Amino acid sequence: MGIKANTVTTNREWRQIYAIYGMEQWQTLLFLLCHAIFFSLSSVVFLFYFDPICAFFNSFLSLGAAARFAAGFSGAVLGISAVCLFFAAGNFFYSALPLHYDMAQRMVGSVNDWSTVKTALDIGCGRGILLNAVATQLKKTGSSGRVVGLDRSKRTTLSTLRTANMEGVQEYVTCREGDVRSLPFGDNYFDVVVSGVFFHTVGKEYGPRTVEAAAERMRVLGEMVRVLKPDGVGVVWDLMHVPEYVQRLQDLKMEDIRVSERVTAFMVSSHIVTFRKPSQHIAGPGEVRLDWRC
Numbered sequence: 137m138g139i140k141a142n143t144v145t146t147n148r149e150w151r152q153i154y155a156i157y158g159m160e161q162w163q164t165l166l167f168l169l170c171h172a173i174f175f176s177l178s179s180v181v182f183l184f185y186f187d188p189i190c191a192f193f194n195s196f197l198s199l200g201a202a203a204r205f206a207a208g209f210s211g212a213v214l215g216i217s218a219v220c221l222f223f224a225a226g227n228f229f230y231s232a233l234p235l236h237y238d239m240a241q242r243m244v245g246s247v248n249d250w251s252t253v254k255t256a257l258d259i260g261c262g263r264g265i266l267l268n269a270v271a272t273q274l275k276k277t278g279s280s281g282r283v284v285g286l287d288r289s290k291r292t293t294l295s296t297l298r299t300a301n302m303e304g305v306q307e308y309v310t311c312r313e314g315d316v317r318s319l320p321f322g323d324n325y326f327d328v329v330v331s332g333v334f335f336h337t338v339g340k341e342y343g344p345r346t347v348e349a350a351a352e353r354m355r356v357l358g359e360m361v362r363v364l365k366p367d368g369v370g371v372v373w374d375l376m377h378v379p380e381y382v383q384r385l386q387d388l389k390m391e392d393i394r395v396s397e398r399v400t401a402f403m404v405s406s407h408i409v410t411f412r413k414p415s416q417h418i419a420g421p422g423e424v425r426l427d428w429r430c
Contacts, residue, residue: 150234153233153237154233156299156302156303157233157237157263157264157265157299158263159229159232159233160232160233160262160263161228161232164228165225165228165229165232168221168224168225168228169221169222169225171221172218172221172222172224172225173218175214175215175217175218175221176215176218176222178214178218179211179212179214179215179218182207182210182211182214183211186207186208186211189207189211190203190204190207191203193206193207224403227400227402227403228402228403231400231401231402231403232402233265235399235401236265236266236332236333236401237265237269239332239373239399239401239408240265240266240269240332241269242408243266243269243330243332243371243373243408244266244269244270244272244273246369246371246408246410247273247328247369247371250273250274250276250277250279250281251277251278251279252279252327253274253279253281253327253328254279254280254281254282254327255281255282255283255284255325255326255327255328256270256274256281256282256283256284256326256327256328256329256330257283257284257286257319257321257325257326257328257329257330257363258270258283258284258285258286258329258330258331258332259286259316259319259329259330259331259334259335259356259360260286260287260288260316260331260332260334260335260337261285261286261287261292261293261296261311262287262292262296262332262334263292263295263296263299264285264295264296264299264300264303264309265332266330266331266332267283267285267296267300267309267311268299268300268303268305268309270283270328270330271283271300271303271305271308271309272303272305274305274308275304275305275308281308281327282308282309282310283308283309283310284310284311284312284321284326285309285310285311285312286311286312286313286314286316286319286320287311287312287313287314288313288314288315288316289313290313293311293312293313294311296309296311297309297311316334316338316356316359317338317352317355317356317359318359319359319360319362319363321363322363323362323363324363324364324365324366324368325363325364325365326363326364326365326368327365327368327369328368328369328370328371329360329363329364329368329369329370329371330370330371330372331360331371331372331373331374332372332373332374333373333374333375333401333402333406334374335353335356335357335372335374335377335381336353336374336375336376336377338352338353338355338356339351339352339353344376350377350380353377353380353381354380354384357372357381357384357385358384358388360372361385361388361390361413364413365413366413366414366415366416367412367413367414367415368412368413369410369411369412369413370390370410370411370412370413371408371409371410372408372409372410373406373407373408373409374406374407374409375401375402375404375405375406376404376405376406378395378405378406378407378409381409382395382409385409385411389414390411390412390413390414391411391412391413391414392410392411392412393409393410393411394409394410394411395407395408395409396408396409
């Protein structure tokens with residue numbers, strides 16, 4: 137398995153993609169932009185009113201000659217903070233849709249032959265970016281298969297079905313509401329199971345770095361393996377916790393475990409992990425090959 141070259145998306149296509157999927161978590165983006173603008177304006181005030189601000193520092197804090205240093209240092213901190221916040225807003229905006237869309241294409245490209253895929257599952261399908269990428273691939277290869285999108289919210293699944301309709305792949309897509317910790321499917325059911333930037337949200341009520349949250353993530357990964365058919369392929373793109381996933385997959389005796397190079401998403405490290413469920417039980421940990429290029 138390998139990641140195929142990503143196709144270049146035209147500006148017109150990007151406009152179509154934004155029209156279909158919109159902007160998720162726009163409140164976070166707005167929060168970052170508002171604070172970036174505030175810090176920018178504050179640093180400009182320090183620049184143009186430097187002497188009065190120095191006098192203010194001196195009169196209230198009695199800093200003497202150090203007042204100029206304090207005022208200059210404060211202005212510099214405000215300016216640097218503004219730059220960092222603008223960068224964070226830009227990274228968040230890029231990660232939320234353009235990067236997410238590109239990574240979905242790369243995840244789809246990690247499966248060699250979609251024409252033989254009859255059943256696929258997207259765990260935590262969200263707006264359907266990855267789900268529709270899988271459905272589009274099924275459509276391109278002339279497969280008679282279908283992809284199921286599973287999400288915890290019925291409202292989300294209804295929205296996802298609308299995006300599938302707009303992408304013209306509605307006949308390949310089914311959405312279900314369900315608990316990702318106990319997938320409502322039988323053992324060895326799917327040829328391919330995928331998930332994009334979702335696993336790290338499982339167990340967040342316990343805190344991202346707690347033992348309880350890690351146990352919940354591992355439970356979902358175990359469910360992913362359970363519903364995969366023998367020789368089925370699993371593909372996970374997620375943030376921060378990838379070493380845990382690799383270790384768990386090794387413990388579960390998965391084969392062909394591969395990890396992509398690091399990709400910065402939502403201002404943190406992310407990787408794609410792919411693996412194959414063995415046709416029969418094997419002894420010993422599987423080999424991890426760090427040879428993907430994302």
